[in-house]
Structure formats: C-alpha cells, structure tokens
Amino acid sequence: MPLNTDKTIEGSFQLIGGDFSIAGESSARLKSILTDLGVQEDIIRRASIATFEAEMNVIIYAAAGTLHYEISPRQIRITLVDMGPGIKDIDQAMQEGYSTAPDWVREMGWGAGMGLPNMKKNSDEFKIDSVVGEGTTVEMVINLP
Amino acid sequence: MKLGEIVEKLSLDVKTGHHGLQKEVSGVYVSDLLSDVMANSKEGNVWITLQTHLNIVAVAGLKGLAGIIIVNNRQPEKEINDKADSEKVTIMTTSMPAFEVTGKLYQMLN
Numbered sequence: 443m444p445l446n447t448d449k450t451i452e453g454s455f456q457l458i459g460g461d462f463s464i465a466g467e468s469s470a471r472l473k474s475i476l477t478d479l480g481v482q483e484d485i486i487r488r489a490s491i492a493t494f495e496a497e498m499n500v501i502i503y504a505a506a507g508t509l510h511y512e513i514s515p516r517q518i519r520i521t522l523v524d525m526g527p528g529i530k531d532i533d534q535a536m537q538e539g540y541s542t543a544p545d546w547v548r549e550m551g552w553g554a555g556m557g558l559p560n561m562k563k564n565s566d567e568f569k570i571d572s573v574v575g576e577g578t579t580v581e582m583v584i585n586l587p
Numbered sequence: 588m589k590l591g592e593i594v595e596k597l598s599l600d601v602k603t604g605h606h607g608l609q610k611e612v613s614g615v616y617v618s619d620l621l622s623d624v625m626a627n628s629k630e631g632n633v634w635i636t637l638q639t640h641l642n643i644v645a646v647a648g649l650k651g652l653a654g655i656i657i658v659n660n661r662q663p664e665k666e667i668n669d670k671a672d673s674e675k676v677t678i679m680t681t682s683m684p685a686f687e688v689t690g691k692l693y694q695m696l697n
C-alpha cells in the first residue's frame with residue numbers, strides 16, 4: 443500500500459529516566475502518526491512494540507534520552523539515544539531472560555529480559571551501541587512494503 | 588463473544604471504558620510480565636493480570652487489547668482510571684484470583 447506522502451516525516455520526543463507516568467506516550471504518538479499515514483496494521487504493530495520496549499528501557503535504566511523517528515516512503519527508522527549507565531556486555535543483554543532490573547521495577551512487571559529481543563524480532567534492522575558510563579544508542583528500521 | 592457478555596457472566600466490575608463492552612473478544616492472555624504481554628498477546632484479547640499501575644493502559648492501548656481484568660480484588664488508582672478512560676481502554680476488576688477467572692473464561696470461550 444502506498445503511503446499518503448512521498449516526503450520524509452520526522453520528529454523527536456524527550457524521555458526522562460524514572461518517569462513511568464509518560465511511558466508509552468511516544469510510542470502511542472508514533473502509532474497515531476503511522477495510522478494517519480495509512481501504514482498497514484501489522485507494520486504499525488511491530489513499530490509500536492519495538493518503540494515501546496525501547497522507550498521503557500530508557501525510562502528504567504537511563505537518566506534521560508531522545509527518541510527520534512523518521513518515516514520515509516520506504517522505511518520507518520527509530521533511533522533512541524540515552525544518557526545512562528551503558529551496557530557492558532551487549533550479547534548478554536540481548537539474551538532472552540537476562541535482566542538487571544531492580545526489585546521495584548520487577549514488581550511492576552518489567553524486567554522479564556524480553557525487551558531487547560522483542561525489539562530485534564520486530565525490526566528489519568536492529569543496531570545497538572553502548573559505552574559504559576556514557577549511554578546507549580538503539581537504531582531500528584522497519585521496511586515499508 | 589462480546590466483552591459485555593463476559594462482564595455479565597462473571598459479574599465483573601467495569602471501572603473504565605464502558606463503550607468497549609461492545610468489542611468482540613478474540614481470546615485471553617494471562618500474564619503479569621508486561622514485555623511478555625507486548626510480545627505474545629493478540630489484538631482483541633482480554634488480559635488477566637494483578638498489575639494495577641499506569642503502564643498496563645499503555646500496553647493494552649498499543650496492542651489493541653479488548654480489555655484488562657484485574658484480579659484478587661486489586662484496584663487501579665484514580666489516575667490510572669482517568670488515563671484508561673481517555674485512551675478508551677476497558678478496565679474491569681474482580682475478587683476472583685487469576686486461576687478462577689481464567690478457568691471460567693476457558694470454559695466460556697472453548
């Protein structure tokens with residue numbers, strides 16, 4: 443299905459570490475933008491899941507971060523840059539079930555160690571870079587048909 | 588089966604999103620882990636959980652779930668109800684534990 447636009451649309455949202463009250467808002471807004479553009483449902487679903495998980499990780503683990511989206515006729519690119527503790531061993535973090543979430547976060551039902559695997563599963567391209575003590579960057583691309 | 592029928596048969600207490608009772612239920616997913624629900628629930632599912640905090644509304648909204656049943660007589664706070672109402676997410680509560688609601692729903696839907 444063609445998009446209702448031939449231009450690239452972009453924007454960004456600020457994320458604040460520890461602010462669970464706004465968790466999911468960036469993903470919800472991105473979802474409504476994609477819906478307005480007429481993007482097909484399964485792609486919106488994948489983008490929403492991947493974005494929400496990425497957004498949650500910034501809120502749980504980092505002090506602050508930015509979510510940037512770029513929608514072109516060919517793909518959706520979502521980039522998250524955070525100022526946080528970084529990840530020492532990315533291979534380990536990518537394993538399903540691995541989590542360092544503190545108890546109070548686990549009590550909320552986060553910390554299953556499924557977020558990064560969910561992001562990877564739902565994107566066509568997934569890149570993660572991290573520097574301990576500086577922060578983490580996640581880049582996800584979902585192709586449009 | 589419509590969500591409203593389930594509410595009636597199980598005597599659930601509807602806290603938010605009354606209009607959603609017209610929705611057709613596609614199945615049930617039981618979990619207290621939010622990333623698990625993000626990964627494995629399906630659109631139109633009823634989600635059974637004991638979580639009561641704000642993030643459940645975002646999960647249900649993003650996944651297009653038919654509604655959330657909160658078990659064990661746990662109650663969502665007012666700010667959660669307000670958010671759920673504005674995001675059109677139906678939240679129901681029951682005094683039954685998860686096992687009991689799930690068992691009843693399993694029989695009703697199969």
Ligand SMILES: Nc1ncnc2c1ncn2[C@@H]1O[C@H](COP(=O)(O)OP(=O)(O)OP(=O)(O)O)[C@@H](O)[C@H]1O
Pocket residue numbers: 495499500502503504524526527528529535536540541542543551552553554555556557558559578622623
């Ligand atoms: N932005 C980040 N900054 C620092 N550490 C991170 C970040 N994202 C992930 N991690 C680390 O990687 C681990 C695994 O992340 P993942 O999202 O897969 O699971 P989780 O957040 O622990 O649980 P879930 O996502 O299932 O709620 C985290 O517990 C954390 O240690």
Ligand SMILES: [Mg+2]
Pocket residue numbers: 495498499553556557558
């Ligand atoms: Mg996570």
